[in-house]
Amino acid sequence: MEIEADALTDVIKRLRRAEGQIRGIIAMLESGRDCADVVTQLAAVSKALDRAGFKIIATGLRQCVIAEQDGKDPTVDMAQMEKLFLSLA
Numbered sequence: 001m002e003i004e005a006d007a008l009t010d011v012i013k014r015l016r017r018a019e020g021q022i023r024g025i026i027a028m029l030e031s032g033r034d035c036a037d038v039v040t041q042l043a044a045v046s047k048a049l050d051r052a053g054f055k056i057i058a059t060g061l062r063q064c065v066i067a068e069q070d071g072k073d074p075t076v077d078m079a080q081m082e083k084l085f086l087s088l089a
Helices: 005-030 035-069 078-088
Strands: none
Touching: 005 035, 035 078
């Protein structure tokens, strides 16, 4: 499965943001910040990573549906997509 250009751009943007959040969390820990603040940021970065994963899966599913509508064989294995989705759920 190839990720569409616009989806790829969105996923990369989300991952770069998560990368920055992780750097911030490390700095928070090193400076002795309150654990509640750290956990709040960890939850935010976890959600960002999940959204990036779901965006990739949604792109694959969309490609499958479009291929079927065009009468072509899907290039995406639906069983694999389901397994990937469940790994994030």
